[in-house]
Amino acid sequence: MMQHIILSHKEIEHKTKRIAYQVYETFANDSELIIAGISSSGFVFAQKIAKQLEIISDIKITICEVNINKQNPSDTITTSLPEEAYANKNLVLVDDVLNSGATLIYAIKHFLNVPLKKFKTAVLIDRNHKKYPVKADFKGLSLSTSLQEHVQVVFEEQNSYVYLS
Structure with missing residues (x-):
């Protein structure tokens, strides 16, 4: 199967910085922010934004x-922080x-389920194939692809990249 590199390591770093600046502009008048990353690659991306x-x-x-559970997202969702830790705070879901x-x-x-002060979303790649009425407030790249194509993000220390197969 052919792989086409969409974003290089340097481009991912640039988009991460740009998203971080956008988040900062949105929350500049606030003293605290929760960055919540969806486990595995979303969490890695959240850590990069937080850094x-x-x-x-x-x-x-x-x-x-x-x-x-990405195969059955209606299953119980857990977080590494208790609900009280993000109640009445600003949160960015990544x-x-x-x-x-x-x-x-x-x-x-x-x-x-918890009252939040302000709530935003961020993604590295927005594929424009939504079945649900959800949008990313901050995004690195909007990408129109066919439903048969697959976008994969690989986070490595010195060689992160995004490819389409």
Whole structure:
């Protein structure tokens, strides 16, 4: 199967920084922010955004891992922080790729059980194939693909990349 590189390591770093600046602009008047990443690649991307935010701002950043069954997103969702830790706080929910929107919308539903001050979403790749009415507030790249194509994000220390197969 052919792989086409969509984003190189350097391009991912650039898009991560740009998203971090957009997040900072949105929350510049706030002192605290929760960055919640959907487990595995979304969590890695959340950590990268959080690291950039710590460099460019004095906002207190707390990272949270969101565990969701991507094959059956209606299963119970758990987080690495108790609900009290993000209640009445600002939160950015992060994933690597927004495909149909199912994972993101079920994760959003989980966080809506707790009152939040402000709630935004961020993704590295938005594929424009949504089955659910969900959007990314911050996105690295919008990509129109066929439903048969697959977008994969690979996060490695010095060689991260995104490819289409």
